[in-house]
């Protein structure tokens with residue numbers, strides 16, 4: 001098993017837009033009569049506090065990451081300009097049903113690789129799509145196998161080359177006679193009843209062995225399969241042989257017997273999308289020290305360390321990762337699976353997902369010139385401003401902004417309060 005198998009723990013669960021803080025507005029207004037109901041209430045309170053803290057941590061990390069990308073790659077790049085450019089004349093601070101506040105009305109970069117807030121939205125959406133396809137396939141009697149393949153790597157190897165090898169090796173596996181067969185021989189596709197694949201690229205970095213690229217592949221089969229079937233082991237052996245040969249031909253390296261190829265059957269589709277799409281790359285902050293001291297880190301853990309600890313090596317790794325990942329797809333779904341199990345709603349591109357209008361009631365408007373000034377000069381205030389709106393309200397937000405930008409005013413004459421630049425009267429111009 002690869003280290004990536006440990007990433008699915010509760011600490012690393014994704015931010016689900018509808019679950020964060022969902023327990024805060026308790027419906028237990030009547031006093032619970034039983035002791036067990038009483039403990040449920042206190043348990044809910046503690047969950048709420050933890051969730052609140054996680055939301056705050058995620059928000060701080062997200063805005064700090066955007067700021068770091070801005071300074072590292074420049075405002076002229078897409079990732080360096082995420083959430084800095086207002087679309088209209090105002091930014092709206094909106095509160096969703098679950099009580100969290102977000103800033104709406106900003107251009108988002110839509111990078112699934114390099115931008116934690118955009119990646120979270122995209123991966124969440126993709127996970128939902130994968131869950132839907134997996135469920136639609138398993139229910140009427142299809143089979144699913146979850147395959148992970150990796151290759152040997154050393155500290156000196158650069159990521160772009162390793163990424164190329166993984167992509168090339170996989171595309172060679174599922175082409176040609178061995179896979180499709182010909183007039184005289186049956187290929188693996190027909191032999192095992194392979195319907196299609198969902199493939200996700202995953203990556204960690206170890207201080208001793210360097211970049212560790214691996215592929216998670218969900219294999220869709222036309223009949224049910226479990227580890228009790230001989231065919232499962234034959235399928236695994238076929239992929240092991242093909243992967244080992246391809247990697248051998250491309251790199252001259254020998255794939256590890258135990259860790260190189262791992263397979264397991266999927267009996268229950270729920271949660272498989274979350275696992276495949278690795279939403280949990282959005283890390284829990286508490287993991288940082290542990291990961292740094294003992295082992296492999298995800299790219300976002302490297303980014304977090306680069307922001308917090310300012311170690312030049314972490315910055316170098318982050319820059320290498322961003323440049324190597326540019327233009328590459330992280331999750332691919334074969335065409336026939338898209339046709340067999342079309343998404344419940346219209347399929348969106350990464351950029352469309354990141355820029356989709358977020359629901360919520362607008363509580364405060366911040367004029368675009370005020371926002372741009374904050375984003376350029378005081379970017380660290382943004383997370384604080386949104387948290388202040390969430391926990392204390394618009395007056396507190398104005399206090400924070402006005403402390404730095406004395407030329408702003410709080411206009412409460414309209415339906416929705418607004419923070420805007422002070423209009424000087426003509427007599428004050430002189």
Ligand SMILES: [Zn+2]
Pocket residue numbers: 079082083108109110111115117118119
């Ligand atoms: Zn972004």
